[in-house]
Each structure stands twice: as structure tokens, then as C-alpha cells.
Amino acid sequence: MISPRHYHPERHFTGGDVVRDIVLGMSDGLTVPFALAAGLTGAIEQTGLIVVAGLAEVAAGAIAMGLGGYLAAKSAAEHYASERARERREVHETPAAEEAEVLDVLQTYGVKADEAAPVLRALRRHPEAWVDFMMRFELGLERPEPRRALWSAVTIAASYVAGGIIPLVSYMIFPSVRLALAVSVAVTALALVGFGYVKGRFTGAPPVRSALQTTLIGGLAAAVAFAIARAIS
Amino acid sequence: MISPRHYHPERHFTGGDVVRDIVLGMSDGLTVPFALAAGLTGAIEQTGLIVVAGLAEVAAGAIAMGLGGYLAAKSAAEHYASERARERREVHETPAAEEAEVLDVLQTYGVKADEAAPVLRALRRHPEAWVDFMMRFELGLERPEPRRALWSAVTIAASYVAGGIIPLVSYMIFPSVRLALAVSVAVTALALVGFGYVKGRFTGAPPVRSALQTTLIGGLAAAVAFAIARAIS
Numbered sequence: 498m499i500s501p502r503h504y505h506p507e508r509h510f511t512g513g514d515v516v517r518d519i520v521l522g523m524s525d526g527l528t529v530p531f532a533l534a535a536g537l538t539g540a541i542e543q544t545g546l547i548v549v550a551g552l553a554e555v556a557a558g559a560i561a562m563g564l565g566g567y568l569a570a571k572s573a574a575e576h577y578a579s580e581r582a583r584e585r586r587e588v589h590e591t592p593a594a595e596e597a598e599v600l601d602v603l604q605t606y607g608v609k610a611d612e613a614a615p616v617l618r619a620l621r622r623h624p625e626a627w628v629d630f631m632m633r634f635e636l637g638l639e640r641p642e643p644r645r646a647l648w649s650a651v652t653i654a655a656s657y658v659a660g661g662i663i664p665l666v667s668y669m670i671f672p673s674v675r676l677a678l679a680v681s682v683a684v685t686a687l688a689l690v691g692f693g694y695v696k697g698r699f700t701g702a703p704p705v706r707s708a709l710q711t712t713l714i715g716g717l718a719a720a721v722a723f724a725i726a727r728a729i730s
Numbered sequence: 731m732i733s734p735r736h737y738h739p740e741r742h743f744t745g746g747d748v749v750r751d752i753v754l755g756m757s758d759g760l761t762v763p764f765a766l767a768a769g770l771t772g773a774i775e776q777t778g779l780i781v782v783a784g785l786a787e788v789a790a791g792a793i794a795m796g797l798g799g800y801l802a803a804k805s806a807a808e809h810y811a812s813e814r815a816r817e818r819r820e821v822h823e824t825p826a827a828e829e830a831e832v833l834d835v836l837q838t839y840g841v842k843a844d845e846a847a848p849v850l851r852a853l854r855r856h857p858e859a860w861v862d863f864m865m866r867f868e869l870g871l872e873r874p875e876p877r878r879a880l881w882s883a884v885t886i887a888a889s890y891v892a893g894g895i896i897p898l899v900s901y902m903i904f905p906s907v908r909l910a911l912a913v914s915v916a917v918t919a920l921a922l923v924g925f926g927y928v929k930g931r932f933t934g935a936p937p938v939r940s941a942l943q944t945t946l947i948g949g950l951a952a953a954v955a956f957a958i959a960r961a962i963s
């Protein structure tokens with residue numbers, strides 16, 4: 498068993514939770530429906546069917562990301578609450594063992610037992626703060642914000658839909674699959690470049706490289722989907 | 731601007747990184763291609779086309795999740811390295827300001843300045859440990875494992891493919907869309923229940939509820955995709 502402290506977040510955002518949610522939803526929304534539609538033009542001549550498949554994917558992906566994320570966030574909040582209850586019990590019932598754990602944590606940073614003693618005294622004075630200290634420094638768990646979970650899910654799902662509609666519009670307008678594909682590729686490539694650039698500014702990555710990466714992922718996904726569709730149809 | 735410390739992980743796993751990656755990939759893999767295929771049976775009579783669309787989606791989704799996750803992990807590792815370099819500069823060049831930050835952090839937990847003084851002395855003796863202390867306790871950043879990124883991406887992508895193939899097999903076998911849909915729903919529902927149950931055991935959620943939630947997400951995504959496909963085709 499590996500403890501939750503080994504959890505390592507894969508993304509670090511400096512633009513707030515809403516931006517993070519928009520980036521999460523739109524990254525996939527701009528990529529997968531685009532790649533699916535482009536792929537299907539390798540096998541289908543009717544733009545109408547491609548729009549149907551694209552919109553079905555957009556709906557399914559938005560629900561999977563939004564509802565899936567919502568339920569995962571609720572579980573995480575419950576997990577935090579139950580871990581905190583356990584930590585509180587330990588602080589009250591076996592304080593000596595908890596003190597040893599505080600010493601262990603601080604020792605990792607070269608703080609000796611006698612140097613940590615005043616900190617222990619302070620934590621004993623504030624049992625609730627002690628519990629918070631253990632949650633953060635022993636378990637590495639951040640307090641979740643369960644009230645944000647619903648709004649976060651809606652933002653992710655809406656961003657997925659917004660991103661997913663972009664590559665499909667040309668298939669709704671042009672009756673020729675080839676023309677629709679060409680316009681879709683051009684429009685989505687522009688959107689991926691712009692989105693990747695803005696995303697880079699928020700994630701701290703160099704914007705130009707972020708733009709190239711986002712476009713690469715979308716382009717590769719579309720090319721592979723196209724090759725598969727052509728190969729088996 | 732909200733600092734990275736406000737990042738809150740949405741999932742807490744107790745089963746290790748490989749299990750986490752499998753769960754991430756398979757959650758979506760079992761849901762979206764299933765919903766897309768089910769949705770298309772509301773509009774298309776040829777199972778061959780559904781298989782083409784399903785496999786194109788599986789490829790696109792696997793690339794988006796795998797490659798996207800890989801590049802995000804690489805960015806996070808670089809972000810950590812650059813933040814750590816900045817923190818190290820601050821520790822060496824403006825130690826007084828850093829000491830004030832340590833006091834701030836500890837004060838949050840009711841530790842007074844004079845009680846924190848011995849900890850400051852210890853950190854001054856170990857500048858590298860001090861930098862690590864700031865990374866974890868001030869910024870809330872965990873050291874990423876860049877070497878795991880590639881393996882993690884491959885695991886997520888492979889799990890997405892494995893999950894995505896399951897609902898498509900019946901469309902490869904049966905020529906009738908109705909029969910293929912019925913078998914696909916039955917097989918995927920079983921897979922979602924089993925997967926949700928196992929996932930619950932690893933995430934600490936009650937397994938039965940986790941099984942119900944996973945099945946609900948897949949079922950809802952499929953129902954909405956079906957309704958959309960039928961409505962517009």
C-alpha cells in the first residue's frame with residue numbers, strides 16, 4: 498500500500514480553479530471530437546453522419562468528464578473527512594504516537610527532537626491545528642472544497658462541449674466531406690494554437706511550446722484516427 | 731492570481747501509481763467509446779461504421795489522454811524544477827524573508843515565533859532541506875517523478891484502449907445493430923460494475939456505491955448520446 502502522500506498532482510496552475518477547469522475540458526474537447534470527425538472522413542462520405550458521431554462523442558465525453566469529475570471530487574471530500582476524523586481521534590487518544598510522527602516529519606528536514614519540542618508544545622495547545630498539521634504535513638492532503646465540485650464539473654463539461662463544437666461546425670455547413678475536413682482542420686488548428694498559447698501562460702509553460710504541443714496532440718490524434726478508419730473501412 | 735498551493739487533487743489513491751493510471755484510463759475508456767457506439771446505433775444501421783467510429787475514438791482518446799498526460803507531467807516537472815531553483819535562490823540571497831515565511835507557515839498552526847526559532851536554526855544548518863521544506867510547506871508542491879511520466883502515459887493509454895475495445899467487440903461479431911447493441915450494453919454494464927467495484931476498493935470509496943456510480947456515468951452517457959444521435963439523424 499502506498500500512502501496518499503505519494504499522490505503527485507500532474508498540473509500546477511497559477512490561474513485559479515476556473516481556468517484550470519476550462520483548460521481541462523477544452524484540452525480534450527478540442528482534440529477528441531476533432532480527431533474522430535477527421536478520422537471518419539477517411540471512411541464516410543456523408544457529413545451528416547460525421548456530425549451525428551461528433552455530437553454523440555461530445556455529449557458522452559462531457560458527461561464522462563463532468564459527472565465523473567464531480568463524483569470523484571465528492572469521494573475525495575469524503576475521503577478527506579474520514580481521514581481527518583481518524584487523525585483527530587489519534588491526536589486525542591494516542592497523542593504520544595502523534596508527537597513521534599511530528600518529530601519524524603520535522604526530522605526529514607534536519608530538525609532535531611529537542612528543536613522540535615517547542616512546536617510540539619504549541620500543537621498540544623491547539624488540537625484542531627494539530628490535526629490540520631498532520632493532514633497537510635504527514636498525509637500531504639489538501640482540504641478539498643466540496644461546494645466547488647458541482648460548479649467545477651459544469652465548467653469542465655461546458656468547456657468540453659465548447660471545444661468539441663468547433664471542429665464540427667464545418668461539417669454542419671459544407672456538404673462535401675473533403676471541404677468540411679479541410680475547413681475543420683484549419684479552424685481547429687488555429688483554435689489549438691491559440692488555446693495552447695493561452696494555456697501555457699496560465700500553466701507557466703513557455704506559451705509557444707505549449708501551443709506547439711497542443712497542436713501536435715490534436716494533429717497526431719486526428720492522423721491516427723484517420724489512418725485507422727481508412728484501414729478498416 | 732491564486733498560488734499553486736490552492737491546487738487540490740481530485741483523487742486520492744491508496745493502490746499506487748500504476749493502479750491510479752489504470753483507473754484513469756479505463757474509467758473513460760469504458761464510458762466514452764461505449765456511449766458513442768450505443769449512440770450511433772440510434773442513427774446508423776451498419777455495425778461496420780460503428781466499429782470504425784468506435785476505434786477512431788479509442789485511438790484519439792488514448793492519444794489525448796496518454797500524450798496529453800505525458801506532456802503535462804513533463805511541464806509539471808519543469809515547473810517544480812524552476813520553482814525549486816527560485817526557492818533556493820531566495821534561501822541563499824534573502825534568508826531573512828524566507829525565515830519570515832517559515833514563521834508564517836508555522837503560525838497558521840498556532841506555533842509562536844519564539845517556539846519556531848529552533849526550527850529556523852535547524853533549517854539554516856541545512857539549506858537544501860530548507861528549500862525542500864519551502865517547496866512542500868509553503869508552496870504545497872510535491873516532487874514529481876519525471877521518469878515515471880512515460881510509463882504512466884503508456885499505462886493510461888493502454889487502459890483506455892483495453893476499456894474501449896470491450897463495448898466494440900459485439901459490433902465486430904454481430905451484423906445486426908440491435909443485437910450488437912444489446913450484447914454491448916450487457917457486456918459493458920458488467921465491466922462497469924466490476925471495474926467500479928474494484929476501483930472503489932482502491933480509492934477508499936464504498937465498492938458497491940463506486941460500482942453504481944461508474945455504471946450510472948456510462949449508462950447516462952450512452953443514453954444521452956443515443957438521444958442526440960436519434961434526434962438529429
